[in-house]
Amino acid sequence: MAYGLLALLVNIGFLMVYAAYFMNELTPPPVPRWMVPSELSFYAVTFLMPTVAHAALVLLVHSVPDDRPISALPSFGVAAAVLLGFVLLFMIPWGHLPGGAFWQGISSLVIVAGTLAFLMALSRGAYILLSQKAGLWEEYQLVFKVLIAAVLPLVGLAVNNGLLFGSMGGGQGIFGDFGSPWFYGLALANALLLCLPAPRNKWAQLVLLAAHGATLPFTLYFFVVFLPFLPLSVLALLLIGLGFLLLAPLLLLLVHLWELSNDFERLRGQFEPRVLVAVVAAGALVLPLAITGTYLHDRRTLHAALAYLYAPDYSRQYNLDEKALLNTLAAVQENKTDNGSMFGSRLPYLTSYFNWIVLDNLTLSNDKLDRLHRVFAGTKMPPANRWQQTAEVLPRASLSQLASRSTYNARQAAWVSWVELEMKNGTGSTAEYATMLALPPGCWVKDYYLDIGKRREHGILAEQKAATWVFAQILNEGRQDPGLLHYLSGNEVALRVFPFAPLEVRRTGICLVHKEPVALVIDGQSVQLGSADAHPVVAEVATTGREVVYISRHAKQALPLVQRQPYYHFLLDVSTGQQDRKAGYARRVQSVLSKQPLPAAARFSLVNAYTRTLPANADWQQELTAQSLSGGFYAGGAIRQILTAEQRQPTLTYPVLVLVTDQPALAVLDADFADFRAAYPESSAYFVLAADGLLQPRSLLKHAQEPWPDAPAPDAAPQVRAWPTTSRPIAFLPDDEQPNVVLAKSAVTLPATINAQQSWQTGLLLQGYWQQQTMYPAAAQATRIPAIQTSFRSGIMTPLTAYLSLENDAQKAALRRKQKEVLDADAALDAGETSAPTTVPIDGGATLLLAAGGLLGLQRLRQRSARKRK
Secondary structure (H helix, E strand, O other): OHHHHHHHHHHHHHHHHHHHHHHHHHOOOOOOOOOOOOOOHHHHHHHHHHHHHHHHHHHHHHHHOOOOOOOOEEEEEEEEHHHHHHHHHHHOOOOOOOOOOHHHHHHHHHHHHHHHHHHHHHHHHHHHHHHHOOOHHHHHHHHHHHHHHHHHHHHHHHHHHHOOOOOOOOOOOOOOOOHHHHHHHHHHHHHHHOOOOOOOOOOHHHHHHHHEHHHHHHHHHHHHHHHHHOHHHHHHHHHHOOHHHHHHHHHHHHHHHEEEEEHHHHHHHOOOOOHHHHHHHHHHHHHHHHHHHHHHHHHHHHHHHHHHHHHOOOOOOOOOOOOHHHHHHHHHHHHOOOOOOOOOOOOOHHHHHHHHHHOOOOOOOHHHHHHHHHHHOOOOOOOOOOOOOOOOOOOOOOEEEEEEEEEEEOOOOOOEEEEEEEEEEEOOOOOOEEEEEOOOOOOEEEEEEEOOOOEEOOOOEEEHHHHHHHOOOOHHHHHOOOEEEEEEEOOEEEEEEEEEEEEEEEEEEEEEOOOOOOEEEEEEEEEEEOOOOOOOOOOOOOOOOEEEEOOOOHHHHOOOEOOEEEEEEEEEOOOOHHHHHHHHHHHHHHHHHHHHHOOOOOOEEEEEEEEEOOOOOOOOOHHHHHHOOOOOOOOOHHHHHHHHHHHHHOOOOEEEEEEOOOOHOOOOOOOOHHHHHOOOOOOOOOEEEOOOEEEEEEEEEOOOOOOOOOOOOOOOOOOOEEEEOOOOOOEEEEHHHHHHEOOOOOOOOOOOOOOOHHHHHHHHHHHHHHHHHHHHHHHHHHHHHHHHHHHHHHHOOOOEEEEOOOOOHHHHHOOOOOOOHHHHOOOOEEOOOOOOOOOOOOOOOOOHHHHHHHHHHHHHHHHHHHHHHH
């Protein structure tokens, strides 16, 4: 009794002081919300309420004498009196009384004490009924159970989900989206089990005990969800008359624990206590294990699909469970929804558990979700019922001055150059500077800085997804001063600086290491790095193990010229809904082959979610007719598979890719295929053979989904350079004035230590790794983390890393935290949407505390029943 009273007073007192004085100190207003967990201020209530509930349960049990019958009516009368008192309290104009602040403080104490008294009186009355000390329970036990276990939970679910009184939670429920039929089914099953009379057979009683244990997690879950909101029940009762629904989980838990206690008492002499405990524990694990098993299956399905799209093994055949995948995608999308509920998530605690198991506490961007859905379902991802956040389009600052300085480093036989930009915001509002620059082959980013105020802040080389995520959060916040430098695709690098005050001038700089002199164009201004006549590179330069070779301009001119023969490679659309179009596809292909033939024999691939390339001598028309239809037209995957094969085993012929489809807009394509530039040295053109029967050119190098009116004809076959020889070529290079980097072996060995004086060599090795990532994506995944670490140690930026200049230590700490999450997770997962903040999910540790409190309460009830029998 003393423990219960002391624990209740201490914890309630702490929560009052916390709410009045310290809640904002956990997340002071100057600290951006994206840097802290989204429900941090809610943690104290979440984790202390189970202790408060247990203390109240102890007081409740000791307040009821066990040596005589007692009526529940006085307890319910006290609860009603408290409600009446609240009505009177709210009618008093406290703010107009003398010493208003003092009386307002008194009113707060009265509200807290009254709420506690109401809940205690209500719970005491329910306990008296349950313990059969009042004759009402024995006479109307079934009625009470039906009301508490069935009516109240089902009405509560209906109100929360908008089935009664309309939607009140942004379309997904006030406290979360409990609209799944499973919740209604479990509520009915739980009610049925609690209302069943005790069987006479001991084995049937044991089964009922296990069943009661199996539904206990369901009861505990809703008790956890609603426990922090129990103090609102009084106010809800007064305002809308539905506050009793908030009390339903509390009353249901009391009934559930009492039934378990009765089960124990009936079976105590027939089975060992440890057997009964084991039965309850086994039953209680059914729902958690079922949920965990479902989430693990979702994880396997999703990660297999991500591997197929972003790190495929071209040596194996894929056959994924599309139905399970689409269900998982729908779950991921729903769990991302900000539905306006009090918890801000689809399912309190379960959403966090799902994100932890399935997504490693990361997410999938909307673009990636849509891509997966289009590949495997053939349709766009259905829009989520989410609250939209529109990204603000900022005015653009302009480049006012461009300068450079270059120094030749004899120890590494390379140039080290700084490109320095001065930017000015000529508008009258806050602006951002953004530009792109194309780096020539053999040129790497080594350092970056941004002037912030009066100091020069050198960039942190971080994992690319984490860096872009942090930059996006700061951009949405609109106050701090970040600068971001990262790769887009191919050799294009993006630079972003934010914010610019009206008429503000800012400066930033990029350090580059390059083997030969280069010319860069930034925002229409040109800059020359290195002296054109000094330190010429005549020969090839290779890494220590000759995995990667740099072929200079002079060295390339000495390579033999080769005229390769083009051939058509038709990618036939066999996605869902193409059955009636197959004959038309065949006629169009025959027309192209007869009117615009190419020297080498044509090849054919049947493409839906997967790509099946037919043997050279196969009857492609018969195969097209017999092919079953499914999924979407994943043309991007087919193109990458063909370009990869071409790059791995170059021959004296090369493919001219032709997409054959009546719906080119539905083809799932990459934005570009610039990373595969080495696979098409003759021309970056590919074609779409659409319903009009004409070959419509597009570019693999950029804007792959847009027409390219000036593309060369399919039979235009310029000469290329063969490396190292014509008889045994490893690569074919375009005959131009640019150097090239070639992956000479299938795997790159990353160094255990970094020589600071050989940064250009390290850059060459990392460039080779990225080509390995392109040509052997599945194999390269094993060395992703070492490649990122090599980039960190050397300072050489790669497509896996980015330079980020930050204003303060708090931002840097947030970057390190997000980077750790990203590096520990699957490479295909995303840190979040780059256009809007992504909050950190709340933890679910309160469930364990509450479960322990519930077990202690059950033990107290059993002890009371044992004393009563004695």
